[in-house]
Amino acid sequence: MKKLDQQxxxxxxxKLEGWEYKNDAIHTSFEFENFKEAFATMTRIAFEAELQQHHPDWTNVYNTLNISLSTHDADGVTEKDFKLAHTIEALLGNQ
Known part of the structure; x- marks a missing residue:
């Protein structure tokens, strides 16, 4: 998959509210009511990521989930990253 240019x-x-581009990846974070909700959301995302065979770099501290997407084989952001980002937004009801 081909790396997309910065523009x-x-x-x-x-088209993705709350996402930003830096260090050759797109990033966002979500805050939930508690750890249980954050972890449940991570689990839902994990199943979708596995279906797409594209896995996020992410961290979870209590009720906050930080997500970074990039395609390591392309050394930057590709269509795969935007597909997963839109999937994540849809799972959270943001689209």
């Missing part, structure tokens, strides 16, 4: 990434980010 294309920034244009595509206009």
């Amino acid at each position: 294309t990434v920034e244009e595509r980010l206009n």
Whole structure:
């Protein structure tokens, strides 16, 4: 998969509220009511990521989930990252 140029990434980010581009990845974070809700959401995302065979770099501290997406084989952001980002947004009811 081909790495997207910075202009294309920034244009595509206009359709994803709360996401930003830095260090050759797109990033967001979500805050939940508690740890249980954050972890449950991670589990839902994990199943979708596995189906897409594209896995996020993420961290979870109590009720906060931080997600970074990039395609390591391409050394940057590709269509795969935006597909997973839109899936994540849909799972959270943001689209």
